[in-house]
Amino acid sequence: MENKKEGCNYCAGPDSLTGAMLKIADLPYSTVYLLKNQLYRGRCIVAYHQHATEYFELEPTEGAGFFADISRTAHAVYNVFKPQKINYATYGDLFPHVHVHIVPKREGVPHWGVPFQDEPKEFLSDAEYAEIIEKIRAEL
Numbered sequence: 001m002e003n004k005k006e007g008c009n010y011c012a013g014p015d016s017l018t019g020a021m022l023k024i025a026d027l028p029y030s031t032v033y034l035l036k037n038q039l040y041r042g043r044c045i046v047a048y049h050q051h052a053t054e055y056f057e058l059e060p061t062e063g064a065g066f067f068a069d070i071s072r073t074a075h076a077v078y079n080v081f082k083p084q085k086i087n088y089a090t091y092g093d094l095f096p097h098v099h100v101h102i103v104p105k106r107e108g109v110p111h112w113g114v115p116f117q118d119e120p121k122e123f124l125s126d127a128e129y130a131e132i133i134e135k136i137r138a139e140l
Contacts, residue, residue: 003050010047010097021045024133025140029065032073032140034133039110039122040103042081042132046070048098055090055098066098074102076139080132087116 004011010031017023021033024044035043048066052058058066074086083104090100103116111117124132 003052005051005097008051008097009095010099011051022129022133025137027069027072027140029062030069032069032136034129034136036123036129037118037121038124038128038132039118039120040105040116042077042083042102042104042136043116044073044077044102044136046073046100046102052098053092053096058098070100070102072140073136076136077102077104079139080135089116 009016017033019036021035024032024034026032026049027046030046030049033045033047035045037043046066046069048058048062050062055063070088074088077083078086081104084106085104087103087105088100089103090098092099101116105112105116110120
């Protein structure tokens with residue numbers, strides 16, 4: 001990562017994020033993480049590989065590459081979990097770094113038809129996280 005910002009958890013790397021997420025893979029323009037809260041099985045974050053807080057800060061080729069990484073990740077998650085729909089979300093109020101939530105959803109799971117929430121929480125065993133990571137990594 002060439003452009004890092006001090007105090008940014010994404011720029012600090014995977015060790016600063018282990019309480020909330022686990023690294024899956026590095027892609028050309030991003031790093032993909034698996035959220036530890038797996039209420040939405042397969043929920044990931046695709047974080048841009050350099051520090052930026054807004055999409056307009058990315059050069060056009062970087063933006064296109066980043067969105068290609070998002071699409072590639074969503075396709076991998078879709079292939080593994082076969083959701084009815086994948087939701088995409090960009091926030092950044094609390095973690096000001098360009099990143100996108102990939103949220104597979106289906107009827108019968110909380111919050112169908114409305115934006116995803118972080119409650120209730122569903123945590124897995126280390127073995128279950130490892131299995132999901134390997135499945136997504138294989139699809140990437």
